[in-house]
Amino acid sequence: MTGFVDLHSHYLPGIDDGVRTYEDGLALVKGLAEIGFAKVVATPHIRTAMFPNERDDLRERFAAFCERAAAEEAALPELGLGAEHFFDDVVWGLFQNDRAQPYPGGHAALIELNRDSLPKGLDRCFFQLKLKGVHPVLAHPERYAPFAKKTAPMDPLLDVGALPLLDLMSLTGKYGRRAKRAAERMLDEGVYYAACSDAHRPADVPVVASAIARLRKIVGDDETHELLVDNPKSILDGSAEY
Numbered sequence: 641m642t643g644f645v646d647l648h649s650h651y652l653p654g655i656d657d658g659v660r661t662y663e664d665g666l667a668l669v670k671g672l673a674e675i676g677f678a679k680v681v682a683t684p685h686i687r688t689a690m691f692p693n694e695r696d697d698l699r700e701r702f703a704a705f706c707e708r709a710a711a712e713e714a715a716l717p718e719l720g721l722g723a724e725h726f727f728d729d730v731v732w733g734l735f736q737n738d739r740a741q742p743y744p745g746g747h748a749a750l751i752e753l754n755r756d757s758l759p760k761g762l763d764r765c766f767f768q769l770k771l772k773g774v775h776p777v778l779a780h781p782e783r784y785a786p787f788a789k790k791t792a793p794m795d796p797l798l799d800v801g802a803l804p805l806l807d808l809m810s811l812t813g814k815y816g817r818r819a820k821r822a823a824e825r826m827l828d829e830g831v832y833y834a835a836c837s838d839a840h841r842p843a844d845v846p847v848v849a850s851a852i853a854r855l856r857k858i859v860g861d862d863e864t865h866e867l868l869v870d871n872p873k874s875i876l877d878g879s880a881e882y
C-alpha cells in the first residue's frame with residue numbers, strides 16, 4: 641500500500657521534542673516515504689511555556705528545511721506544515737487572532753488536549769473553529785484519560801465536527817496498554833476519521849510500519865486506505881465529513 645498522507649509528525653529539527661538535527665529530519669521524512677507515505681505534514685508543538693513556537697518562525701524554518709532537502713534529495717515525499725496546538729487559553733487566543741498554524745489549505749488544524757481532563761467549554765470552542773471553516777482534528781484521543789474506558793465523553797466534540805486522528809504507534813503499545821486498548825476499541829467502534837505516524841525520530845519508522853501492518857489486520861485494506869489516504873486528503877482539501 642502506498643500514497644499515505646501523514647497529518648502528524650515532528651521532522652522539523654530543533655524546535656520541540658522531535659528530531660534534533662536536519663539530518664535526522666531528512667532521515668525521518670525519507671523513512672516515512674519508504675513505508676508508503678506520499679505526503680508528510682510537519683506538526684511542531686505549539687504549547688504554552690513548554691514549546692512556545694511562533695507561526696512565522698515555524699514557517700521560516702519549514703521553508704529552509706524544504707529548500708535544503710530539495711537541493712540534496714531528488715525523491716522526497718510532498719512536505720507540508722501545520723502545528724500540534726496544545727489547547728489552553730493562550731493557544732485558543734492564537735486561533736482567535738489568526739496566529740495559529742492550521743494545515744496546508746487552512747481547512748483544518750491539529751489540536752492536542754491535556755491527558756487527564758477535558759477543558760471546560762471545549763465543544764463551544766471547536767464549534768467556533770468550525771464556523772470559521774477550520775475543522776478541529778483531535779490528536780491521539782486514545783491517549784486521553786477521559787476516553788480511556790469509553791468513547792461517550794467525546795460525543796460533544798464529535799457533534800461539533802471534531803475529527804479523531806489515530807496515533808498509529810498506539811497500536812504497538814508504545815504509549816502503554818491503556819492507550820493500546822482504547823485505540824483498538826475506538827477502531828472497533830469506527831470512531832477514527834484518519835490515522836497518522838506522530839513520528840518523532842527516524843527510529844520510529846519501523847514501529848509505524850508494524851503499526852500499519854497491525855491496522856490492516858484489524859480493519860482490513862479498504863478501511864486502512866480510508867484512514868491513511870482518502871480521509872487525510874479530505875481534511876486537507878476541506879471536504880472532510882464525519
Ligand SMILES: [Fe+2]
Pocket residue numbers: 648649650724838
Ligand atoms: Fe505529536
